[in-house]
Amino acid sequence: MGAQQKRARDPGARRRALAEAALEVIAEVGIGRTTHRAVALRAGLPLGATTYYFPTLDDLIGAALQHAAEELRVELDGWAERLGGADDVPAELTGLVQGYLGDRRRVQVEYELYVAAARDPRLRPLARGWLDGMGRMLEPYAGGAAGDVVALVDGVILQAMVTGSDVDGDRLTAAVRRLIADEA
Amino acid sequence: MGAQQKRARDPGARRRALAEAALEVIAEVGIGRTTHRAVALRAGLPLGATTYYFPTLDDLIGAALQHAAEELRVELDGWAERLGGADDVPAELTGLVQGYLGDRRRVQVEYELYVAAARDPRLRPLARGWLDGMGRMLEPYAGGAAGDVVALVDGVILQAMVTGSDVDGDRLTAAVRRLIADEA
DNA sequence: TCCCGTGTAGTACAAAAGTACAAGTACGAT
DNA sequence: ATCGTACTTGTACTTTTGTACTACACGGGA
Numbered sequence: 001m002g003a004q005q006k007r008a009r010d011p012g013a014r015r016r017a018l019a020e021a022a023l024e025v026i027a028e029v030g031i032g033r034t035t036h037r038a039v040a041l042r043a044g045l046p047l048g049a050t051t052y053y054f055p056t057l058d059d060l061i062g063a064a065l066q067h068a069a070e071e072l073r074v075e076l077d078g079w080a081e082r083l084g085g086a087d088d089v090p091a092e093l094t095g096l097v098q099g100y101l102g103d104r105r106r107v108q109v110e111y112e113l114y115v116a117a118a119r120d121p122r123l124r125p126l127a128r129g130w131l132d133g134m135g136r137m138l139e140p141y142a143g144g145a146a147g148d149v150v151a152l153v154d155g156v157i158l159q160a161m162v163t164g165s166d167v168d169g170d171r172l173t174a175a176v177r178r179l180i181a182d183e184a
Numbered sequence: 185m186g187a188q189q190k191r192a193r194d195p196g197a198r199r200r201a202l203a204e205a206a207l208e209v210i211a212e213v214g215i216g217r218t219t220h221r222a223v224a225l226r227a228g229l230p231l232g233a234t235t236y237y238f239p240t241l242d243d244l245i246g247a248a249l250q251h252a253a254e255e256l257r258v259e260l261d262g263w264a265e266r267l268g269g270a271d272d273v274p275a276e277l278t279g280l281v282q283g284y285l286g287d288r289r290r291v292q293v294e295y296e297l298y299v300a301a302a303r304d305p306r307l308r309p310l311a312r313g314w315l316d317g318m319g320r321m322l323e324p325y326a327g328g329a330a331g332d333v334v335a336l337v338d339g340v341i342l343q344a345m346v347t348g349s350d351v352d353g354d355r356l357t358a359a360v361r362r363l364i365a366d367e368a
Numbered sequence: 369t370c371c372c373g374t375g376t377a378g379t380a381c382a383a384a385a386g387t388a389c390a391a392g393t394a395c396g397a398t
Numbered sequence: 399a400t401c402g403t404a405c406t407t408g409t410a411c412t413t414t415t416g417t418a419c420t421a422c423a424c425g426g427g428a
Binding site: 027028029031032033034070084108109111114115117118119121124127128131133136151154155158159162163164171177178181 | 197211212214215217218289292295296298299300301302303305308311312315324328329331332335336337338339340342343345346347348351355359362363365
């Protein structure tokens with residue numbers, strides 16, 4: 001019906017734009033209150049585009065979370081590289097955590113995914129990507145305590161998000177040192 | 185209009201029933217998808233009861249979360265008592281965590297509250313109740329590392345919820361021991 | 369006993385939201 | 399150049415949802 005000018009065709013870009021817009025909406029209002037319309041508005045696309053590319057809302061949200069999980073994996077690869085060239089691993093890890101917290105939107109989405117995965121087993125593989133990936137990354141330095149360091153880091157990030165405050169770098173570094181003492 | 189038999193009057197019990205039903209709904213579908221109708225159905229009460237006792241949906245959810253926060257405080261008091269009489273504090277703490285994880289519904293609500301608080305500052309005081317209370321409780325045993333132990337425990341619980349698995353008691357105990365070594 | 373305020377319950381209504389669809393357009397294959 | 403398919407877009411339809419409202423019943427005080 002529309003006879004106005006239509007934008008250039010680029011289905012791939014639209015899928016990505018929708019997924020990214022969905023992530024922004026999720027960060028702002030949570031998974032549960034994310035709607036087709038809010039995502040379309042955020043992406044600057046018509047409502048119909050959402051259902052054309054993602055048959056159902058769950059598909060849209062699922063694709064967005066998958067997108068986020070992939071971004072997280074890329075982030076983790078960067079961490080692994082940085083840790084590999086570091087002479088003080090705990091201090092470097094602390095710096096990475098602090099940098100990660102610089103983008104609260106992204107962190108918020110990650111924890112949205114966590115809580116959703118706790119409720120819906122279908123999302124667990126996505127959430128485990130971060131946990132397992134980080135554990136594997138830390139194993140060379142933390143050995144059997146890698147999982148503990150992951151828990152500590154996730155807990156520290158959670159605290160920062162809930163209280164709205166920053167991470168105490170020295171304290172985190174010291175705690176990581178204690179956890180990995182004598183390991184690896 | 186209804187001329188059927190009405191239940192006994194007990195406003196206090198109704199408020200409590202609605203708050204508790206809301207918690208169950210929140211645990212199942214998340215805060216964002218919690219509705220008046222779902223809560224009323226769960227509580228076995230008519231729809232009108234929800235708006236009679238809680239003018240708006242936010243009020244209902246807020247009351248439910250406050251209810252949960254109070255329950256958490258009671259739980260924490262129990263923990264404090266148990267830790268006070270324990271000769272092996274890290275082991276006792278591990279046992280408490282494992283016991284806490286026995287009621288996943290409750291844990292789910294707690295983390296729903298966390299993530300919601302990260303997004304909405306108005307909920308932060310409620311969420312801080314657990315963090316601060318637990319920190320204070322651990323201070324006598326963990327000293328300056330109390331906050332680290334809280335982070336570790338929260339991270340471990342989060343891992344258990346996300347992966348659907350149980351907590352490795354020995355590992356948690358060992359990690360706590362390391363964190364509080366030389367403290368307090 | 370007779371009210372009257374508080375609680376109860378069913379229903380109503382407008383807004384929001386998920387999804388379907390019809391109409392039209394661009395682009396590659398033939 | 400034509401044709402068909404994939405994409406685009408605006409709108410329509412139905413369900414869900416928040417909230418308001420009407421009608422009624424109980425229970426204690428005048």
